[in-house]
Each structure stands twice: as C-alpha cells, then as structure tokens.
Amino acid sequence: MKSVFVQIFMLFLVFQFVTTAQPIKVKESKEIIIPGGGEHYFPRFASNDSTIYFTRAYYDGIESINLFSNELKTITSDPGSGFDYQFTGNGGKVFYRTDKYVNGKKYSDIKSINLQTKQIELIESGKRNLSAPKILKSGNCIFKQDADITVNNKQKQTMQLNIIPQDTMLFYSDNNLILLIDGQKRVFDPLGEGSYLWSSLSPDKSKILFTLMGKGTYVTDLEGKVLLDLGYANAPQWSPDGKWIAYMEDKDDGEKIISSEIMLLSSDGKEKLQLTDSKTIHEQFPEWSPSMNAIVCHSADGKIIYLSLEKNY
C-alpha cells in the first residue's frame, strides 16, 4: 500500500515544545499534497481519521483523499457545496447546500449523497435564504429558511419541530442564535444582539461555543451563562472529547492575511498551547480528527496542513 505520507514532504520544522509534560504536542507538521495541484481549503474529517474531505476555492465541490491509499475522490462538484456540509454520524452520507444565481439573487438546493452508493437525494430545491443543513440524531435533515426551521425525514417529508426527540441544535440568525431543544426554539443571545459566528455545541451538548463579532470568543452553558472567555480566538472548534478548543489567531493588514497560528485552549481555560509557529505559512480553520490524533487546517494560500498530535493526558 502506497501511503500518501510517502509523497508528502517536510515543509515545516517539527514544532515541539520543550516541556515534556505538555498534554498535547505536535509530533509532525506536514503538507498533504493533493494530486493534480491547485488550492484546497477547509479540510476536515468525517467518522474516522483515514480520510480528509476538503473543498476548492469558494466552496465549489467536495473532494476527499484517503491518507493511506492516496485515493482522491470527487464527492460532488456542485457550486457552493463545500460550505458547511454535514456528515451523518456513521459518515455514510453527506448533506450540503448548493447555490445558483438568477438575476443576481441566490437560489439554493439541499441535497444528500450516499458515499457508498453515490445516490443523490434532492431534499429542497430552488429556494431563497436556505441555511446549510444540519443532521439530527435520527439522520433526518434539518435546515432553516428565513426564520422557519424545517425538518425533513428520510422520505423528504416535512415534519413538525416538536416531534424531534431529545435533540439540541444551533442555527445562525442575523442578530442572535436560535437554540433548538427538543423541538422548542429559543433565541440565544447571551451577550446581547450581534453576529454570533462559528457557533457549536460541546460534544456532550451542555455548552455553547461561539465568537461574537468584534467582541471575542466565549463558552456558555445552555442558559447563556458565560463559563469561559477565550478573548481573540477565531474559528473555534471543540475537540471530540470536549476537553480542548482549537482556534486560529489570525491577523491582517486590511488587505491580506499577514499571520495566523493554530492554538489550543483547555476547556477549563487553564492551559493554552500554540501548535504552529511558522512565519511564512498562515494556518487557518483547524479541524480535529475523531481520534484527536491530528488536526487539519489550510494555509492562507490553499495548502492542506496535517498536524500529527501526541496526547499526554
């Protein structure tokens, strides 16, 4: 088996911390070379560590590469599909939104693709103001159109929100978040009105992580009580075990990104680690692997960076 790692080359110095007791450290930092070249963005994992999914510039399509077989697959080429797509829990299906423009206005479809059978399902078609889809525990698709939240079952039948069994979801709204708990909608704006970016529930669904535009990044409980103030921490991501938050510290000069590093903060706020330290590579938008053995991110110039992690806790 020809490993993709054979083809990767060391672009960066291994960034290791001197302190041996460090709970997480980077063993190795590498660029994943995608056959065919080009720029690639927003790498992420699905249900296992073996495959990285990514998109091209401006979210046109979803592709994957197997880190061991080096097999490159095109999941879809639909425009806009690479933005905020979702996998079902077992990784067998991906849900996404695809966009087209008519007289300047955006119209969207929501689709799903079975990654084994390649079967495509059209869930919603030609609608305005569709949010990216989310997946319920049941495997049903849920999305927002304007202020309405719609649930479709596997047969694309619309269901009532109040029948969603014990599930918790977050949706972006213009000046707040919409928290959906057991089929009940609630406005969630613990720090007042504003743009709540990059929001997510903790793995145990007991906490909410978000960045309030122009203010900072926070962790609150479901009632909105602030548990942790991360300060300037963009694109934050819970680790799968909920013990860490990965984020980027990016800077720009008003025209372009001039630096960006990947950081970790323990979810109790007590320990902060810097994972990258390259002056020429600006790493952005970290994503954890399911096993927490790696973090992937992209560089500002469209390279996929793989950070192999060593856990000591």
Add this chain to the structure above:
Amino acid sequence: MKKLILFLILANSIFGQDLSGTKIYINPGHGGLDPANDRYVPQTGFWESVSNLDKGLALRGILLQVNATVYMSRVANTDADDLPLSQIVADCNAKNVDYFHAIHSNGYDGKSNYTLLLFQGRDAAPTYPPSLTMANYVADEVFKANRTTAKYSRGDFDFYGTGQAYLGVFKNLNVPGTLSEGEFHDYIPESWRLMNASYKKHEAWAIARGFLKYFSQPGFQTGIVAGLARDLYKTVSYYAIASKGDTKVPVNNLKVTLQPGNRVYQGDMLNNGFFMFDSVAPGSYKLIFEAPDYVKDSSTVVVVANQTVFSDKSMLYDSTIAPTILSHVPVTNPGDSVASTAVIKINFDKPMSTSATASAFTITPSVQGTLSWENQNMTLTFTPSVTYEKLTTYTVTVSTGAKSVSNVSIAEPYSFTFTTKSRNRLNLLSSYPVNNQEEISTTFFGRARFDAAILSQSVSGNISLYSPQNVLVPLSIVTSIDNGIGIISFQPQSSLVINSTYRLVIGETLKDMEGIPTAVKDTIVFKTVSEKYLSGTIIDSFEVVGQWKNPGLNPGSIGIDSAKSMVNVTMSVKYSGTKGGRLAYVFTQANGGVCQFFDAAKPAIGSSVSSEFGIWVKGDLSYNILEYWFNDESNTNSEVMVDTINWSGWMLKRIPISSIGGSGQKYFNSIIVKQTPDGTKSSILYVDDAQYDILLPVEEQKENLTPESLTLYQNYPNPFNPETIISYQLPQDNFVTLKLFDVLGNEVATFINEFQQAGRHDYKLGTTNYKLTSGVYFYQLQAGTFTQTKKMVVLK
C-alpha cells in the same frame, strides 16, 4: 407653489425600483483609525476608515429605500469596529446574502486618480462570474460620478500578480463580491473632495446604480445635479491634474440654489468646491452660485433620470471688494519674544499687487531684508538678511498703499509689533584646541562648545581645518547637545603632521536650532607636537590583559561602578601593535572618585634617575587627573601625578623616574584616574606601550621637506646605555655608510652601507647588538664626498 408640490411628489416616487428580498452585504473596510490597516492623509486630515464608512452608510440608506436588505460589517468607527477579515467574511457567509461589496479608496504616489474595481480571480476569469459583471457596472458608474482619469475592472490574481487569491476580504467568501477603489485619496484634490459628505454620497449613488443594473432593476427615476465651483484664475499650490480642472482653487463656503424648488446646497470650508442635489426629478433647472467675495453666477441644467448632470462653475472674484489682511507672523503674546532671524509673513485674502504692496511695507527700526510673494501673491514674506537687534521691539506696518491686483487698497493701515530675544548670536563658549595652543596630538579630536544647540544642516562648510599649506583637511564631524550646550566634535580623517601649524575656521553662517548664526568668522590656530619619540624598553604593549585587575577588585578604588569599570584590550583603538589597553571607568559620585587599574605583574622599570617612564595615552578631554603608581624594592608605594586629561589623541605621557619615591629598583603597578569636579563621570581611556628608558626627545624636522645640506646630528641620549639614536639628513639620494670607531681608530661596526633616498634618517643603536663596552666611540657618516664624525659615550 405648484412646482414645489410637483417636486415633492416626484421625490417621494423616485424609489419605484424594488430590491425586496435582496440581501446585500456592505463592508466599509477596517475601522478604528488604526494606522496598521487604515490610511491617513495629513495634508487634508483624511482617514480612509471614515470616508469608507460615510460612503457605506450613504449606500445603505439608498438601498434601504429601494427595499433591499442591507447588512454592514460596521456602522461606527471605534476600535471594536477594527474587525479581522476572517470575521467579516464569516459574518457575510452566515448571513447568506446575495452579494458582497467592499468600499475603499486607493493610494499610490499622490498623482494618480483612477477608478479601480477588484474581484476575485483572473481578469477574464473571475471565481464568481457575476463579480466581473458587477465590477464593470460599478466601475462605469463611479468613473462617471467621480470623473477620475480612467476605470479598470481587475481580478486580484492578475492585479497583484500572485496568480492566486490575494485579497483577504474575498478569501473563503461564499457569494460573489467586489471591492471598489473609487478614487485615490492621496491625490490631494480628491482627498479634499472626499472630506465632503455630499461627494461621498454621490459615489454611493453611483454604486447603487450598479446594484440596480446587477439585479436587473430599472434605474432610478430621478437624477442628480452636481459639480465643482473653482476660482476662475487662482491656482492651487499642490499637485493637480490640469485636464480635470483641479489646478484651480476650489471655492469654499459655496452656496448653490436649485430652482425651481429653491433647494439650497451649503458647501464646506474643506477646499473641494463640490455641490450636489440628489433625487431631482428630470427636467430643466437653474443653478445660482454664490460665495463670499465672488460674483454671483448661474447656469442651467437638464436633469436626466438615473444620471448625474454636472454643472461646474468657474467663479469670478469680486474685484471691487477691498483686500484685507487675514493674519501675520510672528504673533506674540505679552512677554513673548522672537528669534533674531524670524521671518515675517502677512497673509492677504486676495492676490495683491506685489509692487504697490511691497512699497507699503515698513519695519521700524529698519532692518535689511528681502520681500517675496507666495500663495498666488496672497502671502508677503520678509526675510531679514541680518539678525534683528537683541531685546528690541520692532513695528511692522502695511499702509493703505497696499493694493489688490484689481487696484483696490486695503481699507486701513495694518500694524503689529514683536520684540526680539536676548540672543542674536550663536556664541562659541570654548574650544579644543584654543587659539595659539601648542603640543596638540597629531591624532587629536577637537571640540567646540556653543551657547545653543547646533542646527546640524548648517555645519557643512562652517567647520574647516587648513594645513600649513592652506589645504583643507578632511574632517569627521558630529554635533550633539549637553544641557543646552551645543557641541561640535570633529576629527581629522588622517593623522596630522608633527610640528606644524594648522588653522581651524568656524564660519559665520553656523546656526543654532532657531537659525541664529555665529555671524562672525572665528579662527583658531594651533601647532602639533614638536617631538618624535622612539620606543624605549617596553614593559607592556597591551596586546593581552595579562595580570591587570578590574578596578572593583582594588581597594584603592573609591566611588566607582564596579560592574562598568574594567580593564581590557581592544583591536579597535591602539597606538601600535595589534591591540591597545582599554580602561573603562564610571564614577558614581559627583566628585572625589578614584579608579585604580592595577597591574599585578608589577614590571620593573629600572632605577636610572636619568631615565623616564611613559605610557601612550589617548586623551579624551575628560578633565580628570591621570596618575601612575609605582613601588620600590621595599614595596613602598609612590604615586606620581602625570597630567590633567585635557588633551585629545595619542600622547606619550612621561614622568622622570627620578620623580618616583623610594629607592633602588622601581616597579610600575597602576594607572589611576582621579575624578575632578569638572571631570567626566564616565569615559574610556585608551593606553598603549608602557615603557622606560625612552629615547627622546629627538628634535623633529619637517619630514616632508628635503634638507638643504647634509647634516649629522649628535646622538641622543648621550652618554647612553643600552640604546641611542643617531640621526642625519641627506639633501639628495646617495650611497651612505655609517660606521663606528673606537678611540684608537679601529672600525668597530658598520651600521649602514646602502643607497638611501634624500630626507631624514634615524638609526637606533643598541649596545648589546655590538657588545660595546664602556668608553668613548666615534660615529662617522659618509655620503658621496661628504664625511662627518661625532663622538658618543657608552656607560655601563
């Protein structure tokens, strides 16, 4: 009344277009007046973050009236509005809009002023094809509105030459987007226009027209009347593009009335002359232009829907109005005084007749000077050619003979006074060397101290050193200031010639920071050292630190900073060899400090009372005291004062061994620097080649001159042991022999037997080399037909 009602009806119906449900995201750049990502133009007070926001808010207002849903990344300009690009893009993506547009202005060399629309991708291959469409629409409209020199729609891959995504505001965006640089804010006429609120709103209208086209909407049903009012004749002092009319001075405080409707535009004082009426129903209108001191004027325009019709106006200055003086300098409050070189400026509000106004200018008491004009003959400048008298009150008067170019006199005489300061000369306080000083080191550095800080730009040509042949000696010059005292330090770039007279000239145009000159030339004559030394027995060449101890270890040191006072050797400053001694000292008190550099090796220096001990010391004008310490065979200490360190450059600082106390063999053990009240608290003393039995002094002749006759000098020292110097000079090249004979006439040695060039020659004779015993000897010089013999005595 009927016309007014018609206008109001039209004004309310102009927004027939409908962008209902269309979601537009406006990004007016970074906020917060942060120099790291904002752009500032000091000549006009322009901040790009302010201008972009004003345009963005105006655009939002227009788009809201056609029912668009508009989001903005910021609506204020605080530090909290200085958002990172990643958050701006994420916010736009999350809001799921139809289009993204960033508003900026450009900057380059102050001379460019074109319209640039940027989108993501290649010029002809945008990442989102609609972006190119929108870029072209907006470029067309903004170019027409701002009347810039050109328009461009460019992809950032190509515009920045990266071949890939460059602009951070487009990266990771999930909708089509553009960025408009409507104009160049560092082009001063445009920068002033961007300070006008209506000008920025006009650009917003242009962008809004682009949006209507982009979303396939009909254009606005109303039009805009706009234009620039400028002076017919007066030209601006900054760079301006003539083809755009920008060379003429914009009219401030402009009032424009639009009829019918009687709408009034009141302009600002920000040097732009811009006016605008928006939301004007199509039809014919009359514009009436008014401004202070300008002749009222008018024009007619025909307004077309969804367009701007321009009506620029060149306004004629009202020549019948008397000119007035707006201000003058110097302006003084009671008790103030001005520099003795102060320039007088009088600012008129109109271009003046230069000849009549110059004749009307007087200053009492009278001062020689020149009158000049600037600012379109609206500013009269008097520059004194001599300094004003000290502590004198001057009265400046402009009589009613001062006239405008239209031959109208000022209404009444204008007068003001100012009093000069107590100084009108830059005075030399002290110098090194002083006039007629002798024994100056050939490696000296000089210093001139003045009663005020020196204007460094005035030094060139005003500190000059001339050789005996009146040739300028290149100098290295540094200016500094110490407690208000201006200091000029200078050093010849190569060693001077010994026993020669030099001339230092301080020019009369050397100035202090206020421009006050020395006014008179000062000449300082000095002479270099007259003696040349040959080394005696060197006990320390300071090539290594050896057993020298840092002063902090020596109990003899008092009041020093032990961490900073230390002995070392250095390659950078030396008298001979490869290194010299470096003695750094820092006193911690105002006076009385003693810094002892102790040599534990304690080298012997003999006991001959006729001998001398010396060290080459590079003086630094520290004005502290230099001492040598010795001890004798019974270890009795003896300190000998050498000199106050009041010289600069290398000097062999000697003392007679007879001045050392004690008896028998003497041993050198320390160099001491004693702090004086006037001395420098910290300095570095460089030393080299400590020695005794110094062979000196040999009377030095002008080395560069060919002697007129062959001369054999008496050896020195004589009697001698173990060394002496035999000197002679040749008037021309010749074959030379120098031989030694004993009292019986036997040849003992031949020292020289070779062809030599004309000039002075020195031969160092050591007794050990020739195993000379005590007694009388004769040395004989033969050159051509010349032979001369002298006697010498060797003592054992």
